[in-house]
Amino acid sequence: MKSIKNLGLCLTSAAALGMAASAASAAEFDGTITLGAAVSLTGKYSTNGGHTKNGYDLAVERVNSMGGVEVGDKTYRIEVKYYDDESTPARGAQLAERLIKQDGVKYVLGPYSSGMTKAMAPVTEKYEVPMVEANGASRSLFTQGYEYLFAVLSTSEQYLASAVDLRAELAEKEGEKPSDMTVGGAFENDPFSQDIRAGVLADAEGYGMEMVIDDKLPPEINDMSSTLIKAKAKNPDLFVVSGHSKGAALAIRQMADMQVNVPMLAMTHCDAAQIIQKFGSDAEYTLCASQWAPSLSYSDDYLGKASEFAADFEAEYDYAPPYQAAESAAAVLVYVDAFERAGSLEPKAVRDALAETDLMTFYGPVRFDETGKNVAKPMVLYQVQDGEYVVVAPTKWAAADVRYPIPPWSERK
Structure with a gap:
């Protein structure tokens, strides 16, 4: 061809x-x-x-x-x-x-x-x-x-699977049990993001991780502060967001404004939301689900x-x-x-x-399988490192090691 x-x-x-x-x-x-x-x-x-x-x-x-x-x-x-x-x-x-x-x-x-x-x-x-x-x-x-x-x-349930896998992998490297890790999530109430939620829940359950925040965001997302207040209180080991471009941009902006510290942040639509161009250093350390790199x-x-x-x-x-x-x-x-x-x-x-x-x-x-899904291509996970998207997972595709944990906001300025 x-x-x-x-x-x-x-x-x-x-x-x-x-x-x-x-x-x-x-x-x-x-x-x-x-x-x-x-x-x-x-x-x-x-x-x-x-x-x-x-x-x-x-x-x-x-x-x-x-x-x-x-x-x-x-x-x-x-x-x-x-x-x-x-x-x-x-x-x-x-x-x-x-x-x-x-x-x-x-x-x-x-x-x-x-x-x-x-x-x-x-x-x-x-x-x-x-x-x-x-x-x-x-x-x-x-x-x-x-x-x-x-x-x-x-398909959507695969989007953030690499983030859950990566969190489990890091726990094991640190001598901890993946089952001791907690996960928080905010998901737009639309078919795509709710499928991602289902995938995250299933993946977390597979490792025995507890879902300590499980919030639905309205289709017209203008404020995520109530969820981020929970994130401050519960400090999940992994915090995930799926809300298309608007949700990704909102999460970065409000987490910076509210000084919400989490050790690992993963989301969808980072590049489509242009988080690096729009938010500069505030986007550093973000893990980004991607179909391609x-x-x-x-x-x-x-x-x-x-x-x-x-x-x-x-x-x-x-x-x-x-x-x-x-x-x-x-x-x-x-x-x-x-x-x-x-x-x-x-x-x-x-x-x-x-x-x-x-x-x-x-x-x-x-x-394609019999349902019309592409069954041949894996997802990848970027991390924003020094203002660039770098593939960090799965390991066999990684161009660099993941930077973890995310430093507190007080140490990032």
């Missing part, structure tokens, strides 16, 4: 149309394959919706510039027809219907978030239109018997090594790619591979090819 920029109600990204220097001119293509996408360009998920769109666009641009997609004896360019789902599930479902019924789209790229994916999946399933999604990690998506839904990312050794023929994708993305968009962008780009590559192996643009043939995917990408390996 060979190994994208705006807003508005409807956007078509056909990057090669504006690329005078493109390696492949329009005359060399026999047609266009249109992928449909309802993405959060406004509303609460707009930050990550933007990352999602940028990932799609970069991959589309690269595929087109390298000659497009070969299907049988014809070659096609790819384009993406976008709608803004406004971060509203009902709107997402409506737009999925519009893409399929009015726009004639036969292949869908997923939205951002598990909630939005849950809203769209019944629609794509109803019309037997494949959806390759990169940002819906809720495990409940894969218990519905969907046959046309495929996810390139690891630029330092990993994965590569493919389109986007090169993970590090090369990261450099190309930053050159194009002027910021380092969060994993939401990387997994979104990978979803495009999965479609390209399926189109070429299917040798047909008939949706059922493409769906069957997707089900047989066994692919290495710059983002990692992709292989």
Whole structure:
């Protein structure tokens, strides 16, 4: 196998149309394959919706510039027809219907978030239109018997497993029992974060750890102080937060403001929330669950090594790619591979090819089980060290040792 920029109600990204220097001119293509996408360009998920769109666009641009997609004896360019789902599930479902019924789209790229994916999946399933999604990690998506839904990312219950494992590992190194460790958590009351909660609870229980704080955060998170007061009082050995970009930013800001000391802090969406850029030294020592890291050794023929994708993305968009962008780009590559192996643009043939995917990408390996989950790729855990994200777990992928425990705020200024 060979190994994208705006807003508005409807956007078509056909990057090669504006690329005078493109390696492949329009005359060399026999047609266009249109992928449909309802993405959060406004509303609460707009930050990550933007990352999602940028990932799609970069991959589309690269595929087109390298000659497009070969299907049988014809070659096609790819384009993406976008709608803004406004971060509203009902709107997402409506737009999925519009893409399929009015726009004639036969292949869908997923939205951002598990909630939005849950809203769209019944629609794509109803019309037997494949959806390759990169940002819906809720495990409940894969218990519905969907046959046309495929996810390139690891599912949500795996996100913070490495943090619990790491805390147990550190306890043993210090001559302590993992079962003596305590865990505190704050989880947004949405499908994604509640699945993460379930995973943390199960992992902690497996080690015999006590969950001393287990708080639900409202979907519109504006204040975490009541949970952080508990953290001050109970001082859990590991404190975890899952609240998308807004929750990650809020946790860093309020923990600094309130001088909340915990020996280990782990959360989701650190890079998407740009905690290093926004909070500087206050973000130091934070452990960050990630689907992907630029330092990993994965590569493919389109986007090169993970590090090369990261450099190309930053050159194009002027910021380092969060994993939401990387997994979104990978979803495009999965479609390209399926189109070429299917040798047909008939949706059922493409769906069957997707089900047989066994692919290495710059983002990692992709292989789907019978439910549509990617069962080939592990999660990683970053730590913010000296203003950089450094992989510290799992051990075999680690670029550095974890810095532990976190010094008290009084010693960090």
